Amino acid sequence: MPRPWRPIAAAKCCTVEDHVVLGNLSRCRPTRTDFAKKVAEFRRLSSTSTSTTELIRDDEFSQSFGAGLYAFELSELRAITHDFSSNFLLGEGGFGTVHKGFIDDKMRMGLKAQAVAVKLLDVGGLQGHREWLAEVIFLGQFRHPHLVKLIGYCCENEERLLVYEFMPRGSLENHLFRRISISLSWGTRLKIAIGAAKGLAFLHGAEKPVIYRDFKTSNILLDHDFSAKLSDFGLAKMGPEGEDTHVTTRVMGTHGYAAPEYVMTGHLTTKSDVYSYGVVLLELLTGRRAVDKSKPKNEEKLVDWAKPYLTSSRRVRFIMDPKLAGHYSIKGAREVAALSLQCISSHPKDRPRMSTVVEILQGLQHLKDMAVTAASGGGGGGGGWPPIAGRHAISARARLDKKTISTK
Template identity: 60%
Template sequence: MLKLFKTFSDCWCGATFAGDSKKKALPVRRVAAIESSPQRISLSNFSNSTTPLTPEDLSLSLAGSDLHIFSMEELKAITRGFSTSNFIGSGGFGPVYRGSVDEKLRPGLKPQSVAVKLLDLEGSQGHREWLAEVIFLGQLKHQNLVKLIGYSYEEKHRLLVYEYMSKGSLENHLFKSVFVSLPWLTRLKIAVGAAKGLAFLHEADKPVIYRDFKASNILLDEDYNAKLSDFGLAKDGPEGDETHVTTRVMGTRGYAAPEYIMTGHLTAKSDVYSFGVVLLELLTGRCSVDKNRPNREQNLVGWAKHYLFNPNKVDRIMDPRLDGQYSTKGAQMAAKIAYQCLCHSPKSRPDMKAVVEALEPLLDLKDIPMGPFVYTVVTENGGGEVREKVQKNEESSERKEMGEVKESGKRKFVGHRHKIKFSQSCVQSDTALYKVYRSNTPRKLTPPEK
């Protein structure tokens, strides 16, 4: 396992930044500049231009990508006219609807469910954020980035078409009471996947700073594979002798790095800090900022950092919904990684490649207690019903009678079987998940797609 730092004392020292060089504007002639370079197109190719971007400009510039250009009418058809029955949710960008596509709509399109996002012109994000999504996700391909299938650009209409992520966002699973608590190995799997996504962005030929890494932007597929979404605030990283990018402070409170908030200086280490916050959320089950808690516990980092560096105190901050069903060694190491990511000095934080190398082996640890074993029956409508819950740990290896009650001459045994209904069919035991992930999760990093 990679050793990230020699001591913990490096983490909370004062931060200093050197160098304040600014990027030079790229040529206004967009298409000519792009055709002469094999490198990824930068967002600045468009945003620094003094001429309006036309749909033709965008289409020509991304001619080498596999993006499909849809008409507004086509997207209306696949979402049933953006009906309420197809509505998934909404955010700063606008509403999102579910739809389906196949080769009848476009040759080469495999049959699949999609998510169609509409830009709300009166929302908090605008054309620049929409364009950033198209530019970045149209060119960057990786198993831990959500796939952009296509877009629509007609008059005032701006739409994006993504692969559908059936398990929704990490935020919903961690903080919404209607969702069953995620088991330990699932949380680790999500952390590793999200870390790989960030590492891919930071190590690209032209680095990308995500700038808005948070639980709501981590989407999960059917197998709980994590994928980064919402690249509206992403920025091209520093190049050459530059040490950082200077930009207007944007992002989400509770996740942004302190030096970015204070100076507007943005680096890949800013994303590392945000990852540390999300890793802390996975460990504790608490939101980065929670005004419903006592004053000293409202800011997650401020409350938890005193426990992270002491292995004997980590259990005090672990999510109680895990009910002790987690690897003690894994939790202690994950807490150590979170602590290092949250260092006040950006220079003292690890890079995301080092984080991946430190996190991934934790999936193989065997010291997970044998907990309650839950059987799930999937119904036709996608719901689930827990039929049995039988205690399997050593203390209850011998069946104990909880009591006998006589009613009408019949005997009933209490406490042995339960019947509990859940709205989702994702209830599983950590023991079962361990067996699946232990055998299927590779220890080596998967080379990023180029």
């Protein structure tokens, strides 16, 4: 019988676990000099004729980029996923497929028995070797409670795989948009928003800032207690150096989340991530996707549809997710709406820092001014449309009509 898996609580930032060989990783945030040199060397090496297999197996490379990571054999990963069986499929994307596996405590000395997620690179897919190396570099260097933990990698011939901690509740995307899922409560949505914001704030606040570049609901994974962790660092970029104000790069990411100035010019900054975060905040508020082709033409793009409602605190209730059934803080919803409006500003300088976003959201956690209380009969998970205030208005109108009829 396989051993039952129990989720392991995330270690706090900068905590070194004795059972993991972390090599030279002694800080959560490497200094600018150390990390910048390593990334520069990576870019140089990966652009030369040196094969990726030779590069990743090089001792110096492993010490610089893979410190603290385990190098797995392909046969081992085949075994723990039952040869990448479709029965163990967790998801798939531009990178390839992700399968669930279980590592026992005999596979590597010091490695705990645990469930893992094994990402298998589709060699002919949209993302390639450089994205795989980027994951090894960034997640091999950084440790934080709100970044998914990379346990190890595999590099054999043309095969490229990554092994992560398993996140039992899957992605935020699935919880928000799958009809079969139970609706997330207001408090849980706020908790997820704060956790994701902390992850971005950590990256942006590093000595050498990291631009995530692909912030979206499918890349926000949830632990057993709905703690949010950022995943998929294949598109991450180092921030501008010296007097540079931005990084110029080809436009990549996901339609609907990318900042307008980045799409138009290719100029990438940390404020590009802030815009994407604002879009996700809107998704949490409304229960709508960033882009939904099933909606009428003028409602397809969430930002364009929602913006007019965000400028007035009285209108916010008309765009709240019906699945909340009115069970949300009125003041909290208004504050989140106002914050999302700042984040999606067309002027990058007007967007707040992620550290400020964290501070604002944390101040909303204990608000109790719910739009509907359990006693008022507004419970249930499905809700409906119009919003709760609209339903009360209809009920009041019905009572008035009944009174009028009885007096005739």
